Amino acid sequence: xxATQPRxxxxxxxxxxxxxxxxxxxxxxxxxxxxxQPASAVLVRRIRPGPAVAVASAALIVAVLLGVxxxxxxxxxxxxxxxxxxxxxxxxxLGVSALDTAIVWQIRLPRVMLxxxxxxxxxxxGAAYQGVFRNPLADPYLLGVAAGAGLGATFVIVSGANLALxxxxxxxxxxxxxxxxYLLGASAGRGGASPSAGSATGSMLLAGIAxxxxxxxxxxxxxxxxxxxxxxxxxxxxxxxxxxxWSDVWLILPYVxxxxxxxxxxxxxxxxxxxxxxxxxxxGVNVARLRLAVVAxxxxGVxxxxxxxxxxxxxxxxxxxxxxxxxxxxxRVLLPxxxxxxxxxxxxxxxxxxxxxxxxxxxxxxxxxxxxxxxFLFVLTSRRARQDF
Amino acid sequence: xxxxxSLIVRYGRAVALDGVSGRLAEGEWVGLIGPNGAGKTTLLNxxxxxxxxxxxxxxxxxxxxxxxxRKLARLIAYVPQxxxxxxxxxxxxxxxxxxxxxxxxxxxxxxxxxxxxxxxIERLGLGPMAGxxxxxxxxxxxQRVVLARALAQEAPVLLLDEPTSALDxxxxxxxxxxxxxxxxxxxxxVLSAIHDLTLAGQFASRLMLLADGRVAAGGRPADVxxxxxxxxxxxxxxxxxxxxxxxxxxxxxxxxxxGRSGSA
Numbered sequence: 220x221x222a223t224q225p226r227x228x229x230x231x232x233x234x235x236x237x238x239x240x241x242x243x244x245x246x247x248x249x250x251x252x253x254x255x256q257p258a259s260a261v262l263v264r265r266i267r268p269g270p271a272v273a274v275a276s277a278a279l280i281v282a283v284l285l286g287v288x289x290x291x292x293x294x295x296x297x298x299x300x301x302x303x304x305x306x307x308x309x310x311x312x313l314g315v316s317a318l319d320t321a322i323v324w325q326i327r328l329p330r331v332m333l334x335x336x337x338x339x340x341x342x343x344x345g346a347a348y349q350g351v352f353r354n355p356l357a358d359p360y361l362l363g364v365a366a367g368a369g370l371g372a373t374f375v376i377v378s379g380a381n382l383a384l385x386x387x388x389x390x391x392x393x394x395x396x397x398x399x400x401y402l403l404g405a406s407a408g409r410g411g412a413s414p415s416a417g418s419a420t421g422s423m424l425l426a427g428i429a430x431x432x433x434x435x436x437x438x439x440x441x442x443x444x445x446x447x448x449x450x451x452x453x454x455x456x457x458x459x460x461x462x463x464x465w466s467d468v469w470l471i472l473p474y475v476x477x478x479x480x481x482x483x484x485x486x487x488x489x490x491x492x493x494x495x496x497x498x499x500x501x502x503g504v505n506v507a508r509l510r511l512a513v514v515a516x517x518x519x520g521v522x523x524x525x526x527x528x529x530x531x532x533x534x535x536x537x538x539x540x541x542x543x544x545x546x547x548x549x550x551r552v553l554l555p556x557x558x559x560x561x562x563x564x565x566x567x568x569x570x571x572x573x574x575x576x577x578x579x580x581x582x583x584x585x586x587x588x589x590x591x592x593x594x595f596l597f598v599l600t601s602r603r604a605r606q607d608f
Numbered sequence: 609x610x611x612x613x614s615l616i617v618r619y620g621r622a623v624a625l626d627g628v629s630g631r632l633a634e635g636e637w638v639g640l641i642g643p644n645g646a647g648k649t650t651l652l653n654x655x656x657x658x659x660x661x662x663x664x665x666x667x668x669x670x671x672x673x674x675x676x677x678r679k680l681a682r683l684i685a686y687v688p689q690x691x692x693x694x695x696x697x698x699x700x701x702x703x704x705x706x707x708x709x710x711x712x713x714x715x716x717x718x719x720x721x722x723x724x725x726x727x728x729i730e731r732l733g734l735g736p737m738a739g740x741x742x743x744x745x746x747x748x749x750x751q752r753v754v755l756a757r758a759l760a761q762e763a764p765v766l767l768l769d770e771p772t773s774a775l776d777x778x779x780x781x782x783x784x785x786x787x788x789x790x791x792x793x794x795x796x797x798v799l800s801a802i803h804d805l806t807l808a809g810q811f812a813s814r815l816m817l818l819a820d821g822r823v824a825a826g827g828r829p830a831d832v833x834x835x836x837x838x839x840x841x842x843x844x845x846x847x848x849x850x851x852x853x854x855x856x857x858x859x860x861x862x863x864x865x866x867g868r869s870g871s872a
């Protein structure tokens with residue numbers, strides 16, 4: 220019985236053949252018949268992401284508060300909240316020191332906010348890529364974002380240019396790499412006999428592997444020519460939010476916002492794609508256009524995130540799957556909840572990264588894998604395994 | 609309603625469809641028969657524009673190549689032979705996918721869309737199962753679910769690729785009767801590939817015999833289901849019989865070893 224219970228508020232036995240529990244279903248559980256469908260006993264309900272979004276949002280709020288409250292300066296929680304309140308337009312005289320205000324507003328808050336933006340893009344981008352490529356192993360770095368950004372960053376570091384140039388050049392490298400992958404993959408896919416067989420998707424994934432390999436080779440070559448900069452390059456590649464400032468936040472906010480809105484707008488179409496590209500096409504979806512729109516939107520956001528945070532692995536693949544296992548696979552739920560959950564996850568991982576070995580920092584990518592792995596395995600084994608995707 | 613003219617499809621050098629033409633009137637059921645590899649599925653895919661094909665497809669006076677995917681999907685609904693069924697999707701969510709072509713690009717389904725789906729689900733007797741996940745459905749039920757999705761498209765043309773091949777004899781008959789009922793209710797033009805020649809003759813108003821990518825014969829079932837037309841393509845074991853009720857049955861006999869060696 221439980222195996223076939225509808226989730227996500229899609230009916231409480233109204234459309235089930237039998238009552239959910241032995242004679243004991245309280246009336247409050249039964250949804251009233253909507254007035255607009257009086258004639259039919261069949262209810263075709265809306266998929267509502269509400270409950271899952273609420274849970275994820277609560278987790279994010281807790282993560283943000285923890286992120287602001289915890290740090291090496293040893294501020295008490297009331298001090299932190301007073302310091303937060305000082306910047307509000309109307310506030311009582313709280314007698315907060317300028318130093319405390321600066322710690323909270325100039326160090327902790329921008330770092331937490333940057334973690335929110337980066338995490339939302341990695342989580343949402345991973346979910347979007349898995350949907351559009353119909354591949355559970357897809358992650359946001361799939362089409363060469365990581366390799367392109369890494370090459371760009373290495374190039375700046377090697378050339379001795381101002382390190383402030385790293386984000387824009389890494390961003391450009393990431394976008395260029397995905398554009399290259401896309402063009403190569405699309406043209407190779409067109410050569411196939413059957414566009415309905417998903418050959419475009421397959422050739423795009425293969426093109427992504429080739430482009431990533433080439434760019435990584437170039438990047439390795441560059442860094443081996445300049446071994447004195449290895450430490451910088453590795454610090455960047457392993458990812459981290461330690462240098463976060465408000466200017467980073469404002470820099471990537473527009474990209475993140477545009478990307479998030481565009482991805483969320485495609486959530487229903489990604490659901491249609493779950494029946495495969497050929498069937499989606501017969502249902503009226505222009506699959507090539509959908510793929511381009513989703514890849515472009517995800518790339519924009521992920522490249523912006525990577526440009527300021529380096530390569531934080533694991534988030535884009537683990538968060539969407541954890542959401543899928545707990546809240547269901549519909550993209551109407553998966554996309555928003557992966558964004559919010561990814562943000563919470565990165566903020567929490569960053570707290571561990573900066574406190575575990577304080578005052579030294581552990582690379583956040585190490586933390587995401589170390590705490591994310593067991594967490595995911597827990598989710599995986601505590602839920603019934605889903606063969607489907 | 610639907611016409612296709614000189615359709616040619618090539619897979620590399622192999623010619624899968626070699627100038628196939630035909631037309632369907634409103635409310636007409638045309639059965640595509642032919643041996644494996646004759647091009648039945650390829651023809652359906654070419655009409656649905658899932659394959660690059662030379663030639664012309666016209667639906668309701670509009671050339672298929674001039675139509676967007678959305679507009680095409682409002683005119684043609686397609687039930688593939690092996691649809692991909694996400695096991696955790698509920699019946700009602702799956703049927704709702706049929707409304708895709710009626711929903712704006714980045715919008716979500718309206719109450720009207722939901723009402724159309726509810727009516728279709730009710731009509732096909734799936735009401736008690738609307739909230740059930742697809743993984744919990746039997747083969748016959750799934751066939752109806754996929755048909756429901758196609759009907760939710762509200763397209764005047766319905767393409768079916770072996771709609772009953774996965775069903776037992778009884779379910780097969782039920783499914784075809786159901787398709788026949790909705791065809792009449794909605795005046796659908798139905799083009800279906802169908803392996804079972806007896807069933808093809810019982811349900812289709814016309815048959816089209818495909819062989820090696822060409823139309824080998826076409827016409828009323830009684831004119832197509834004849835030994836001299838079928839044996840060259842299906843082998844000497846095939847025999848056409850007429851039952852006492854006057855229905856045509858196509859059976860396959862076991863031949864003595866000597867007769868088999870001469871088969872095509």
